[in-house]
Amino acid sequence: MDRVWLFYAIQVAASGYALLRGGAPERLTGLALLLAAVSTGLVQRNVPFLFAGLEAGVLIVDLILLAAMVAITLKADRFWPAWATALHALGTGAHLARAISPDVIRLVYAVLSAAWSYPIVLLLVIGTVRHSRRIRARGWDLDWSRQDPTLR
């Protein structure tokens, strides 16, 4: 269980950094990731049965997070959300794999749906660092790309 608390600590630190120093995409992603981590901890079942069947609660949380991250990717004036969303989509795909073939063993299911979280958090931190660097260098940084072609 130490690993779980370690991840929570990393997540809280990264989200706090993004909320304090990031632009709107970083703030939103940090908040969404934090909420998703906490609610996954709340909805998942007791450890003896964990990942034995399809984890419906975790699946729903993952899907909501995926929708939010896709929206951020499509609108934000950033490049890192595409990577983070791709990673998270693969993590969500673990549920699909489990639903299609039930003989995926529990450990593989757990690893497939959890392992992607670490690079996502890393991407969030990198994005926040780059954003604050741009702020320092230029004084401004666009949050959302304009979809108006004349203003691009």
Added chain:
Amino acid sequence: MTAGRIDQLTEAQRACLRLVLTHHNSKEIAAIFGVSPSAIDKRIERAIQVLGVGTRFEAARRLEEHERGTTVEPVPVREGPQSPEPAPTYERLPSEPIDVPIPPSNTPDSAQIEPWGLVRRFFGLSGASGSTGVARNRFSIGDRIVRLIVLMVLIAVASMALVNMAMTLTSLLRSNRDRNAPVHGAATTAPSGRTTMLKQRREATDKVTVDFLKAEAAVDRAAMLAASCVSTLLQERAAANLPVGTGVMALQMLSQASLDIINARQRFIEAHRALVDVRAEIGLGQFYGYGDTAECPPNEGALRAEGPVRLAAVA
């Protein structure tokens, strides 16, 4: 208080001030009225003096407020002798015009001035940030979707390749090690192929494990029942108001039996550890370290330290 003064304005002055409000400069106003700009300047200057304000824009706003019939006095204006620097009467903008995104915790007042201001600022929708800048990510939404899918495929392929490499390397190294040092404990010297041998051993340990866990659970339950039987005996004697000496012999034997069962339970816990060691000894340790089936609780050592008092299920 200014209403009376506004009444003193001539119609020409009022017309000028209305044009000032719509951001016409003196030259433009002069062209509209067909007089010289200096005449317009003089006219506005007089209006400013009548109203006792600092600038022509302030005078124009005063007039406009008066004509709209608003009685509110939004800006406190110093009366009496005019200071060379008029008090700043501009309304404060709810957000900074410069595009530095301020963390939302720093600006609690913006939420009060503008409804949803804090939320809009959090979502980066206040429009202030980087309004002059050029977007870095100039991909359209369709392009972004394509990029997202490509990235997913890329990451999936790359990570699967990585896992594959790791597995290939592991099995290579393992077979290499087996060839160099085939004796891995006394039991691994069997001549049959390693895979089938491992399969047989695995089946054997599976059977033993199932039976052992059943027996362990049964002993645990027996200990629980015996202990509760002792306590029931004591309680019922007191409840039935029987003399203290009643059934002393039976109580003694029963508690002795309960102690024996608890001792047996202790033996089972020791046997559990020994069985785990047996598994490792016959080379099956790596198959059971995954936690896939979770037959052996990871806190098994702690369970032993707590001793037989704890009547929780072992498996």
